[in-house]
Amino acid sequence: MGESRVQLTSLLATHYLHPNLSEAHRFFTDFGFQVARRDEHKIYYRGFGEHPYIYIAEEVSTGPKRFVGAVWTVATNADLEVASKIPGATTVQPSTAPGNGNFVEMTDPNGIKITLVHGLELRSTLAEEKPDAIVLNSWEHKPRKGIFQRPQRGPSKVHKIGHYGLIMDGSKLPETMEWYLKLFNLVPTDILYDPNTEKDMMCFLHIDLGEQFSDHHSLFLHAAHGPMDYCTADHSSFEVDNFDSELAGHDHLEKKGWTQCWGVGRHMLGSQIFDYWFDASGFIVEHYSDGDVVNNQTKMTRQVATPANMATWGPNVSRAMLTGRIEDAEKFPVTGHGGARPAAVPTA
Template identity: 25%
Template sequence: MTDAATLPETAAPIVKAKDVAYIRFSAPDLDAMETFVSDFGLVVAHRDDDVLLSRGLEPMPFLHVVHRGPAKFIGFAFEVDSEADLAALAASVPGCSPVHDIAGAEGRLGGGKRVHFVEPISGFVLEAVHGQQAEPLAPRRGRHTYNHAGVDDRIGVEQDVVGNRYPIKKDPGPSEVYRLGHVVAAVPPGAHQAFMTFLADTFGMLVSDSARMIIPPGAEEHFPPPLVELIKATGSDVMFQFMRMDRGAAETDHHSILVLPLMDGTPEAQFSHAAFEVFSMDDVFRGHMHFREREAEGAPYALAWGVGRHVYGSQIYDYWHDPYGHVHEHMCDGDRVDASYGPNTIDMTDPGQMGFNGGSQWGPTVEESGIDHLNGPQCDPKFANQPDEVRASLLSRDLSEVQHIVDAI
């Protein structure tokens, strides 16, 4: 096993991505997904019989795409700095499309150009976009001003930016999503490390925190045998990595991509979740209460994890399964860092570094709602009740049934 904190360093990347841009799904019932994105706090930017495009408040034309089709996560997109970056990807990545104008409803909403390809390790369709434009949307609510102990920033003003102090409401309504924060993939062991290397080589991603299973010689008997065998089989002790964009001296999110090892035996890579930033802790809790009420009314949602605060990245979080089991996270107050940060090593064998609450500073225990719920849609408590064809399509990376969608990207 390597003693390095990350996977071996590679040559200069093809491009240095700027951010994550959007995620892409297909689903049999666009009405159910339109209801979900509205409950989640996204704004529907376009809807027709074939596609649903939703956005946040930031000046991006869309963050969330759902095509009519089998229940499936298709992939996600990176934003890059220039058309020259798109050309570099087209010239260097096997199977990459030529640079082309963004067409259809997506192009009408925001213009721009893009490339796309099927990434062979994960089977996800990865896209890169440049030149999209949109006006920001005004929030319906004001931002919170908090009184901290000994420092009162709000004096003589009631804390009610939600507008539901009177009448007091059981359901405060959905959050307002500002932007897409990060995307997380769960990839079979060994392949997950190759996928991390691909992201670094192709999009210039840097490692913020690298989790390693550092098992001292002779101590294997103190760890679960499947975990020990997994580590030996991969040839590396890197279990997962929080990866961020390389923006030099400019700040960026602590992580825009997290790659996890898929340890439940599912043979193909899965979408773990995507995190969407809201304005404040109150927005996270507001979303939690809204989803609880909607679930109680019979909506096909389920809590995956939350509310809590992470250790790595520091976000206050709340995770929910959508009607097809894909996990969407509300988060706020994440760490912002520049290229000088890290990489740091997380020793997963040290309880003082990973903790007993799934890497949370505070929040639910793993037993109450844990990180094992983030391996993919198969972790959704509703998964067993889905029709056979839905369960099969959710877990399969076979793109044949959505090839027409991929071809039109």
């Protein structure tokens, strides 16, 4: 695979089609996004970090709501030239999205769009935009002396996108994994497999930056538990500044009447504290804090998929998280299969 692979540097954004952009905007304002640019039928959202946008909400007037794909940054313009030679890819073109730069588009084996960007103009984050670092007193060390902990009420302070996941028919997982690993500098961090068939069910992929650390996963690939004739996003996940902000945002979303999907808890793989919600269109989005980072010295694991792999603490995985259906929210939790979503119910 070597150096001929396109060298990704970060996940930039995910892109969804929404039937009601006004309602989508109402949710994402409560979720903690800030508008980077608003066009007639499209809104680019950002966090407080350096990326000029982290989520694209586009209004769809005909056809169903849909997950479109993801945007990634690459190391050099030469990487775009390499990508443009991949069958089905576009030529290198100038971008008109926030931050400009140049881009190449392609689709993965499931028809999910991949946009690669280089030359992006990063934001110069103003000091007043950056949240204050949280200082915690433990039983042994109490560095916060005479200073009180008063978290701000309101939406979570979203920093950046952390990862997204794709769910597909199990027969498509090996081909899809091979495609991503062959073309990009993505490598597995953890793999979960079905003990009955020995087949991989879920693969967490991180960007290989050598000795430099990157998020535990920027993409995960998930085999549905049963036949599935489409591929879509399982969810998109966004990092917030700290746990207090995450919980304050949880309360804010609850008070605003939005529907929770699953949480709050701490994942086993990736370690992040998670909080999943349904947006106004019924897509699943996640707030997270305190996630793991890995590098080329981190040993990959391959483990049996069990409920114990889902979380170290928190509520049992909800039925809504497994089906992807907002109508299943607030129903009794299930404790059986370790997270593979039934294929009969579309999530997008």
